[in-house]
Amino acid sequence: MKQHISNRGSLPALILVALLLIGWQAAAMKVNAAYIIPSPTQILTRLWELRVPLFTVHLPATMLVTAVGLLISLLLGLTLAVVMDAFPLARKSLYPIIIASQTIPTTAIAPLFVLWFGYGIWSKVLVTVLITFFPIVITVYDGFQSAKTEMEELLCTYGATRIQIFCKLKIPTALPYFFSAIKMAIPMSIIGAAIGEWLGAQSGLGYFSRRMMTQLDGAGVFAPIVLLSAVAMLLAAVAALVERAVIRWRGEL
Amino acid sequence: MMLELRGVTYRYPSEDFDTLQNLSFSVEEGEFVSIIGVSGCGKSTIFRLINRLLSPGAGEILVGGHPVERQKQYCGYMPQRDLLFPWRTVGENLRLPLEIRGGLSRSEMRAQVEGMLAEVGLPGCAGKYPGELSGGMRQRAAFGRTALTGSKLLLLDEPFSALDFLTRVSMQEWLLGQWQRHRQTVLFITHDVEEAIFLSGRILVVDSTPIRQLTEVPVPLPYPRERTMLSRPGVVALRERLLDSLRKQVKEG
Numbered sequence: 485m486k487q488h489i490s491n492r493g494s495l496p497a498l499i500l501v502a503l504l505l506i507g508w509q510a511a512a513m514k515v516n517a518a519y520i521i522p523s524p525t526q527i528l529t530r531l532w533e534l535r536v537p538l539f540t541v542h543l544p545a546t547m548l549v550t551a552v553g554l555l556i557s558l559l560l561g562l563t564l565a566v567v568m569d570a571f572p573l574a575r576k577s578l579y580p581i582i583i584a585s586q587t588i589p590t591t592a593i594a595p596l597f598v599l600w601f602g603y604g605i606w607s608k609v610l611v612t613v614l615i616t617f618f619p620i621v622i623t624v625y626d627g628f629q630s631a632k633t634e635m636e637e638l639l640c641t642y643g644a645t646r647i648q649i650f651c652k653l654k655i656p657t658a659l660p661y662f663f664s665a666i667k668m669a670i671p672m673s674i675i676g677a678a679i680g681e682w683l684g685a686q687s688g689l690g691y692f693s694r695r696m697m698t699q700l701d702g703a704g705v706f707a708p709i710v711l712l713s714a715v716a717m718l719l720a721a722v723a724a725l726v727e728r729a730v731i732r733w734r735g736e737l
Numbered sequence: 738m739m740l741e742l743r744g745v746t747y748r749y750p751s752e753d754f755d756t757l758q759n760l761s762f763s764v765e766e767g768e769f770v771s772i773i774g775v776s777g778c779g780k781s782t783i784f785r786l787i788n789r790l791l792s793p794g795a796g797e798i799l800v801g802g803h804p805v806e807r808q809k810q811y812c813g814y815m816p817q818r819d820l821l822f823p824w825r826t827v828g829e830n831l832r833l834p835l836e837i838r839g840g841l842s843r844s845e846m847r848a849q850v851e852g853m854l855a856e857v858g859l860p861g862c863a864g865k866y867p868g869e870l871s872g873g874m875r876q877r878a879a880f881g882r883t884a885l886t887g888s889k890l891l892l893l894d895e896p897f898s899a900l901d902f903l904t905r906v907s908m909q910e911w912l913l914g915q916w917q918r919h920r921q922t923v924l925f926i927t928h929d930v931e932e933a934i935f936l937s938g939r940i941l942v943v944d945s946t947p948i949r950q951l952t953e954v955p956v957p958l959p960y961p962r963e964r965t966m967l968s969r970p971g972v973v974a975l976r977e978r979l980l981d982s983l984r985k986q987v988k989e990g
Contacts, residue, residue, distance in 0.1 A: 634820055641788045641814040642837045642886060652833070656824040733823040733866065 522703035527710060530703035538692065538711060545687040546712070549605055549677040553612025554669060560613065561620030561665070568621075569628040569654065570646075582621055590614045591679055598684040608680030608688070615676035620665045627661025628654050663727040670723060671716040678712055738802060739766040739890055739922040740787065745796035747786060756782050758947040759796070766889070767920040771933035772951065773979065774943030775986050780926050783948070784892050787924075788814045800890055810838060813886035817895040819879035821867035827878050828854065828863030834886040849885065857881040858911070873904040877911070884921075894926045909935055910964070917961055930979045934958075935967060944982055954979065 505524050512523030522530070531538070564582070568575040594611050601607040631654050639649050681690030689708035696704030741763040748755045756779040764770050774780045785791045787798055789805055797804060800811045813834075821830045831850045835841055841849070854860055857877040859870075867875055876896055883891060896912075897905045913936055916923055927933050933940050934956055941951035957971050966972065 632820075634816060634818065635822065637790050638814065638816065638820050639833075639837065640790060641812070642834045643809045644837045648837055652836070653822070656822065659824070731824075733868065 517702075519700040519702045522706055526703040527706040530701070531707040531710060534704065534707055538689070538708060541687055542689045542692045542708065543711060543715070545685075545691075546674070546677050546681065546689045547715070549608045549612060549680065549688065550673045552605065553609045553616060553676060554673040556609065557613050557616040557620055557669060557673065561617045562624060564617075564621045565624040565628060565658075568625050570650075575625075582618065585614070586618050588614075590676075591683075594680060594683050597680075603684050603686055607683075608677055608685065611680035611683075612673050612676035615679075616669045616673045619668045619672065623661050623665035623668070624658055627658030630661070631657040660727075660731055663723065663731065666723050667720050667727075670719045674712055674716045674719075738763055739768070739800065740764040740924065741797075741799040741802075742783075742787075743797040743799070745786060745793045745798060747782060747791060747793050755794075755947040757786070757793075758949045760948050760950065761796075762941060762951050762953075764922060764924060766922055768939070769916055769923045769925065769937045770939055770941060771925045771927055771937040772941045772943065773927055773930060773933050773983070775983055776928060778943045778946050778986070779948050780943050781894055784814065784894050784924075784926060787892060788812055810834070810886050811888055812890040812892055813883040813888045814892045815879055815883040815894065815896050817898055819867075819875045821875055821879060821882075823867055825867075826863060827859065827865050827867060827870065830867065830878060831863075831882045831885055833882060838887070853881045853885055854878075856884075857915075871904075872900050873908055876900065876908055880912070880915075890922045890924070892924050892926075895928070896925075897932070898927070898929070905932075906964075912936065913962060928983075930976055930983070931967065933979075934972060934976060935962065935964065940979070942979065942982065944986060 509523050509525065512518075512521045512526070515521050518526055564578060568578055590611060594607075597607040597610045601610065635653055636649055639653060644652070677688070678690035678693075681688035682694050685691040689712050693705050693708045696702075696707075741761075743761050745757055745760045746755055747757040760783075772780050772783065782791065786793055787800070787805070799805070800808060805811060821827070822833070825833070828847075828850050831853055832846050835846045835849060850863065851860075854863055857880055859874060859877055859881070862870070862874070862878070867878065870878065880893075880896070883893075897908050900908060909932055916936075925933070925936060937956055938960075939956060940954040942954060944952055954975070957975070958966050958969075967976075
């Protein structure tokens with residue numbers, strides 16, 4: 485029943501997307517200048533023509549940066565969240581800094597990272613981490629904080645230690661928050677990786693898109709971007725599936 | 738003597754008056770004693786002192802003849818809301834106090850949990866999630882979890898006040914049956930005069946804040962009890978007297 489309703493719910497969105505694509509196609513055919521505005525069909529054709537370099541070289545390069553960046557963000561974010569939850573002093577000193585770090589326009593200072601770390605993977609990983617770790621820390625920290633005081637007290641009366649309270653109460657409470665964080669972080673880490681590559685790289689979808697720009701290949705600029713979006717959506721959907729398998733109690737707290 | 742308070746004084750840090758002042762009372766082993774009082778009178782504070790969620794400013798609390806500070810899992814505390822962990826199945830919820838105490842193998846824990854589930858009338862519910870149970874079943878599960886702390890002293894803080902009338906009545910009869918079979922020492926907080934009379938051997942009335950003393954009222958009924966006994970003339974008079982004294986406090990407050 486629920487499935488049925490949600491399917492019907494996405495129908496208006498699908499119709500809108502189809503209309504927008506048709507409009508885009510018509511406009512692009514009218515302008516008839518692929519270097520300014522390529523049509524959706526031209527982009528798909530280009531994607532098919534470029535499939536070998538895109539899928540064998542550039543997609544793996546971007547995915548590597550995304551994966552490493554996401555992993556570091558997760559380690560850093562979860563550690564900071566745990567520390568801030570466990571030690572009030574850490575929360576007081578770290579929280580403002582973490583918030584302030586988000587006011588830094590990462591894209592603007594990213595060229596510096598290329599200066600510091602070169603054209604290799606690490607300058608891009610740094611951009612990814614800077615963009616991604618924030619939602620993870622804040623969301624997971626909020627998750628820990630949302631553990632019910634009464635439940636904590638109940639465990640105390642059973643004689644639970646702080647570590648037992650953390651494992652048996654705080655982690656399960658924070659798990660739905662963790663998945664929200666992951667679903668936010670996946671697309672952001674892909675964007676971060678692409679921005680990093682755009683600024684200076686030897687491979688990757690962001691780099692490829694930029695190279696096509698210099699060749700005035702409009703469809704070639706769009707093709708890797710379409711690929712990036714598709715991958716982001718796919719990964720977010722996988723995360724949602726895992727979430728549904730792991731968490732069966734959402735909304736019951 | 739199961740429980741003894743000797744000259745206990747407590748003041749909440751945020752307040753400028755004592756909630757408990759030099760309070761002494763005791764409960765014998767195997768007794769069913771109710772504490773009644775208007776809301777906000779501080780009766781729950783007495784529980785929070787006994788289970789050590791709060792520490793008294795002065796005085797001593799003894800359970801089984803020993804100060805509570807040096808004991809672990811000496812009392813089973815059941816709060817007003819069932820506080821079943823929604824991410825754990827009913828069986829896993831009951832296992833919680835055993836896990837925290839430690840020292841039991843998985844199969845030993847499973848056996849104890851299965852036995853307790855049968856005891857509280859929820860056989861075969863081990864694999865269900867709390868969300869699948871009705872209000873009365875959830876309270877029975879929570880009672881089973883409290884009983885599995887293995888303590889002889891049970892502190893029940895208005896456990897049935899959130900239930901609808903018919904469920905509440907049947908849960909009272911169920912609890913009385915449990916107690917008549919096992920004769921744990923039960924200290925029961927309620928603001929329902931009829932509930933207190935039906936269940937307990939003696940009633941301790943909170944008639945002022947700060948609580949300096951509890952007025953003891955014996956219930957002139959034998960065990961086992963029937964609900965029809967509540968209409969005996971002596972009992973009706975007792976109920977009116979208790980209601981009157983509570984009502985007076987509400988007016989004064």
